[in-house]
Amino acid sequence: xxxxxxxxxxxxxxxxxEDYDGLQVFKSYVEAASNGAIEVEIYMGTQLCxxxxxxxxxxxxxxxxxxxxxxxxxxxxxxxxxxLDLPYIMADDRVAERVLTGDFPRTLRDMxxxxxxxxxxxxxxxxxxxxxxxANTERRIQTPADIEGLKMRTVVxxxxxxxxxxxxxxxxPIPWPELFTSLQTSVVEGTANxxxxxxSMRFPEAGLQYLTLDNHAYMGAMWWMSNETFMSxxxxxxxxxxxxxxxLQQATFASPKRKSIAAYEEFVEGGGDLYVPxxxxxxxxxEAAAPVYDxxxxxxxxxxxxxxxxxxxxxxxxxxxxxxxxxxxx
Amino acid sequence: xxxxxxxxxxxxxxxxxxxxxxxAVGIVAIAIMVAVTIVQVVFxxxxxxxxxxxxxxxxFCMLWMTGLMAPTAFRRSGFVAIDVLxxxxxxxxxxxxxxxxxxxxxxxxxxxxxxGWREVTGLGGRFASASLFLPVSWDMTEWYRVPRSWxxxxxxxxxxxxxxxxxxxxxxxxxxxxxxxxxxxxxMGDGMDTGIRGVD
Amino acid sequence: xxxxxxxxxxxxxLVGLPVFFGMLAAPGIILWLNGQERxxxxxxxxxxxxxxxxxxxxxxxxxxxxxxxxRGGITTRLVEFAQALMGHFRGGLAHVNVLSSMLFAxxxxxxxxxxxxxxxxxxPAMEKQGYTRRFAAAITAASSVIGPIIPPxxxxxxxxxxxxESVAALFLAGLVPGVLVGLGLMLVxxxxxxxxxxxxxxxxxxxxxxxxxxxxxFFPLMTPVIILGGILGGxxxxxxxxxxxxxxxxxxxxxxxxxxxxxxxPDVLGRAALTSAVVLLLVGAAMSFKTVVSLSQTPQMMxxxxxxxxxxxxxxxxxxxxxxxxxxxxxxxxxAIIILAPILGPVFIGMGVDSVHFAIIMSVNLTVGLATPxxxxxxxxASAVSGERVTTIARAILPFLAVEVAVIFLxxxxxxxxxxxPRLTGFAD
Ligand code: NA
Ligand code: NA
Numbered sequence: 001x002x003x004x005x006x007x008x009x010x011x012x013x014x015x016x017x018e019d020y021d022g023l024q025v026f027k028s029y030v031e032a033a034s035n036g037a038i039e040v041e042i043y044m045g046t047q048l049c050x051x052x053x054x055x056x057x058x059x060x061x062x063x064x065x066x067x068x069x070x071x072x073x074x075x076x077x078x079x080x081x082x083x084l085d086l087p088y089i090m091a092d093d094r095v096a097e098r099v100l101t102g103d104f105p106r107t108l109r110d111m112x113x114x115x116x117x118x119x120x121x122x123x124x125x126x127x128x129x130x131x132x133x134x135a136n137t138e139r140r141i142q143t144p145a146d147i148e149g150l151k152m153r154t155v156v157x158x159x160x161x162x163x164x165x166x167x168x169x170x171x172x173p174i175p176w177p178e179l180f181t182s183l184q185t186s187v188v189e190g191t192a193n194x195x196x197x198x199x200s201m202r203f204p205e206a207g208l209q210y211l212t213l214d215n216h217a218y219m220g221a222m223w224w225m226s227n228e229t230f231m232s233x234x235x236x237x238x239x240x241x242x243x244x245x246x247x248l249q250q251a252t253f254a255s256p257k258r259k260s261i262a263a264y265e266e267f268v269e270g271g272g273d274l275y276v277p278x279x280x281x282x283x284x285x286x287e288a289a290a291p292v293y294d295x296x297x298x299x300x301x302x303x304x305x306x307x308x309x310x311x312x313x314x315x316x317x318x319x320x321x322x323x324x325x326x327x328x329x330x
Numbered sequence: 331x332x333x334x335x336x337x338x339x340x341x342x343x344x345x346x347x348x349x350x351x352x353x354a355v356g357i358v359a360i361a362i363m364v365a366v367t368i369v370q371v372v373f374x375x376x377x378x379x380x381x382x383x384x385x386x387x388x389x390f391c392m393l394w395m396t397g398l399m400a401p402t403a404f405r406r407s408g409f410v411a412i413d414v415l416x417x418x419x420x421x422x423x424x425x426x427x428x429x430x431x432x433x434x435x436x437x438x439x440x441x442x443x444x445x446g447w448r449e450v451t452g453l454g455g456r457f458a459s460a461s462l463f464l465p466v467s468w469d470m471t472e473w474y475r476v477p478r479s480w481x482x483x484x485x486x487x488x489x490x491x492x493x494x495x496x497x498x499x500x501x502x503x504x505x506x507x508x509x510x511x512x513x514x515x516x517x518m519g520d521g522m523d524t525g526i527r528g529v530d
Numbered sequence: 531x532x533x534x535x536x537x538x539x540x541x542x543x544l545v546g547l548p549v550f551f552g553m554l555a556a557p558g559i560i561l562w563l564n565g566q567e568r569x570x571x572x573x574x575x576x577x578x579x580x581x582x583x584x585x586x587x588x589x590x591x592x593x594x595x596x597x598x599x600x601r602g603g604i605t606t607r608l609v610e611f612a613q614a615l616m617g618h619f620r621g622g623l624a625h626v627n628v629l630s631s632m633l634f635a636x637x638x639x640x641x642x643x644x645x646x647x648x649x650x651x652x653x654p655a656m657e658k659q660g661y662t663r664r665f666a667a668a669i670t671a672a673s674s675v676i677g678p679i680i681p682p683x684x685x686x687x688x689x690x691x692x693x694x695e696s697v698a699a700l701f702l703a704g705l706v707p708g709v710l711v712g713l714g715l716m717l718v719x720x721x722x723x724x725x726x727x728x729x730x731x732x733x734x735x736x737x738x739x740x741x742x743x744x745x746x747x748f749f750p751l752m753t754p755v756i757i758l759g760g761i762l763g764g765x766x767x768x769x770x771x772x773x774x775x776x777x778x779x780x781x782x783x784x785x786x787x788x789x790x791x792x793x794x795x796p797d798v799l800g801r802a803a804l805t806s807a808v809v810l811l812l813v814g815a816a817m818s819f820k821t822v823v824s825l826s827q828t829p830q831m832m833x834x835x836x837x838x839x840x841x842x843x844x845x846x847x848x849x850x851x852x853x854x855x856x857x858x859x860x861x862x863x864x865x866a867i868i869i870l871a872p873i874l875g876p877v878f879i880g881m882g883v884d885s886v887h888f889a890i891i892m893s894v895n896l897t898v899g900l901a902t903p904x905x906x907x908x909x910x911x912a913s914a915v916s917g918e919r920v921t922t923i924a925r926a927i928l929p930f931l932a933v934e935v936a937v938i939f940l941x942x943x944x945x946x947x948x949x950x951x952p953r954l955t956g957f958a959d
Contacts, residue, residue, distance in 0.1 A: 047824045048572055053478055054579055057454030063568040076457030156382055156460045172380035178767055181698050185764035357796050360590055360803040367773035371766050385584050392587055399807035408808055409548035410865050416546045435551045445574040485578055529684030529809050529864045530642055530900055530907055
């Protein structure tokens with residue numbers, strides 16, 4: 001029979017992206033678990049709307065029901081979500097996944113609900129594209145000194161620019177579609193992205209041959225829903241949707257890991273230089289990046305509190321993991 | 331009839347003045363677009379330090395340029411259309427057809443304005459600009475992030491002007507239909523209406 | 531059924547509703563009748579966001595650069611240069627007309643600008659030398675279509691934006707086809723010149739005279755070098771290149787050649803802004819339209835339907851050329867690209883035609899359409915400039931159109947013509 005509710009889900013990426021994997025899992029789970037009462041329509045790309053401001057407005061006014069934004073896409077409305085972009089706070093996937101399945105996203109959810117007048121509901125935070133790393137066309141980056149003077153592409157948002165500046169490079173805002181040409185012609189010399197994005201955009205062909213796995217920021221994907229649409233569902237279906245987002249989150253945790261294997265292989269096969277910095281080198285990066293934290297706490301409303309909450313969540317996750325790990329290896 | 335002419339004349343007068351002011355702002359806007367883009371090239375290439383704001387500032391100006399210039403183009407029949415059929419029809423049917431076309435245009439404009447206004451005042455308008463700030467204290471220590479609505483307002487403003495133009499064109503068309511005379515023509519010939527049609 | 535927006539749009543278009551309103555009204559009405567009222571908001575949102583784009587800014591910039599060059603008398607120097615090179619041939623001024631258009635194409639992205647700038651100078655000059663006015667007007671119109679084929683190009687910027695292609699790739703791909711059109715026209719002139727005994731324009735220039743003419747044309751001729759060199763050399767992006775060419779044109783007109791004064795500036799800016807506003811609104815409407823095109827699955831349906839006609843790609847390309855040629859007879863190139871690219875592009879790219887190659891097929895075909903009767907835009911402009919009737923020019927232009935159609939076929943069936951340069955420079959694969 002016809003579905004009672006239709007959820008229109010939008011992701012601005014394409015079908016090769018982990019966002020799509022997540023949505024497939026969400027669709028399959030929600031449609032089955034609701035016994036067909038909910039139908040999920042997936043719109044990939046920019047068919048319906050093409051950036052965070054537009055799409056989130058669509059979610060708010062009900063023309064879109066589910067949308068995934070990066071933290072940069074939502075920062076114009078909720079500047080504190082950039083806390084996820086602060087570098088070198090979470091050490092690895094296990095820590096990140098523990099934090100994001102914990103209470104921290106709920107804190108962000110409550111803040112965003114309040115700031116959007118009860119319209120935008122953060123459903124979960126997954127991953128999109130793994131970790132952000134520094135890649136460039138010029139040389140291997142081992143220490144912060146190596147990155148000095150490079151023209152690094154950033155989005156037009158403060159935090160990524162502050163980070164690049166703190167490391168002594170020169171932040172250069174270039175729209176994503178123009179990035180390939182800009183790398184090719186050296187309008188910019190580097191970018192901070194995950195490996196899957198780098199490979200799917202064929203950046204190595206534009207000369208991007210040096211990749212340093214400093215894993216400076218976790219590429220969090222924020223999944224939003226219209227609060228009104230969500231709350232209009234009966235409680236049992238709300239449960240299905242919430243479980244669906246939990247499934248989606250797990251899928252987006254797993255998908256980049258699987259996808260990055262082939263991407264790394266392809267990168268190295270194409271002659272790319274892959275460098276994993278030592279713990280000491282990574283510490284040097286973290287130290288050089290320190291001004292970003294000050295910038296965040298002084299310039300972002302509510303920055304200090306959210307950073308403290310975030311650090312606390314990370315610490316708790318780390319100690320839990322350490323404790324579990326010590327039991328697991330006995 | 332004379333009452334209708336009594337409406338067209340002042341409306342035409344107002345449109346003429348308002349659109350002229352709009353064109354003046356549009357001219358400044360396109361000049362700024364060029365200037366900030368060049369500033370960006372200089373800063374990035376010569377000084378090796380790209381700026382964050384020129385991209386957004388230029389787009390800001392481009393949208394306002396569009397919103398303020400388009401009504402003039404509309405008023406001077408500068409919107410691209412296939413005018414084979416209207417040109418083939420005799421005078422009366424052509425006027426009637428034109429009236430219908432203007433009515434459809436008005437419908438589009440009014441609907442668009444309603445939605446556009448909702449967009450400006452909605453959540454999307456509250457997004458703060460990533461790079462455009464205004465000083466809000468005399469010593470320039472406090473800055474206000476320009477909200478996206480300031481940029482979004484360009485199109486609804488343009489739509490309001492186009493609605494006003496559309497109403498004028500409809501009234502002029504009616505006047506023509508009923509054989510009214512003595513309406514001042516829409517002024518052209520200030521060097522701003524040749525080649526309006528497009529990029530071709 | 532959402533798909534009904536297509537026939538409705540066609541009706542609106544044919545009865546003379548401006549394309550901008552038609553692109554919003556047709557999908558809007560069908561969405562509303564379908565009860566999809568929340569999607570009306572999407573139409574508006576894409577209209578707005580379609581215009582809110584930095585790469586799109588190349589359009590006002592190149593328009594502005596063209597305006598400045600026209601005012602600044604840059605055209606005169608190009609024609610003198612062309613004359614120094616080709617004036618002594620039989621049919622010299624006709625050759626000069628074509629060569630000037632090729633040179634002018636490197637500065638401007640518009641065929642209309644070419645016809646009005648070169649026509650007002652060359653048509654009277656040709657008449658004085660004994661050419662018929664209709665022939666002079668015809669060759670002016672025919673050669674002006676090179677303007678948007680050789681980079682920069684207004685319609686290619688639009689195509690690249692609407693379809694998400696690289697502007698640089700399209701620009702580079704247009705180089706050889708543009709030169710080919712020029713050479714084809716010169717060939718026709720040569721054949722006609724021998725047969726009808728065309729006049730030579732001038733005595734052969736001495737080398738020092740040629741040197742002087744080149745020197746005077748040096749600054750204008752550097753424009754394409756700066757644009758393409760700057761893009762390829764990483765100094766600026768294509769959009770920034772457009773702004774640079776504005777400033778460059780201003781500097782040579784205001785300070786080097788001193789052919790323009792500051793008091794003319796507001797007028798020049800205003801005209802460029804006015805034209806750009808119309809185009810930008812159209813591009814925005816195209817993005818709304820495209821949203822409904824994809825919501826309605828039109829490209830898939832089109833592809834299925836086309837495949838029932840024939841699956842032979844060579845035949846399909848022939849059909850597409852026919853369709854584009856007919857469309858070009860009635861619609862300007864820019865709006866035609868805006869309407870057709872989102873519908874036809876996915877179909878042919880899905881069938882394995884390279885996206886850059888398809889962009890060139892479309893652009894060249896629709897640009898030539900600007901010079902075809904009954905609705906060819908440059909025919910009207912040529913008529914206005916020369917005082918000759920449109921129908922007369924339309925008849926005189928036929929031999930030139932024939933060679934342009936031949937070039938279109940060549941471009942269609944030999945992809946290497948368009949693709950070699952972008953491939954060699956790494957902008958296409
Ligand atoms: Na050109
Ligand atoms: Na010519």
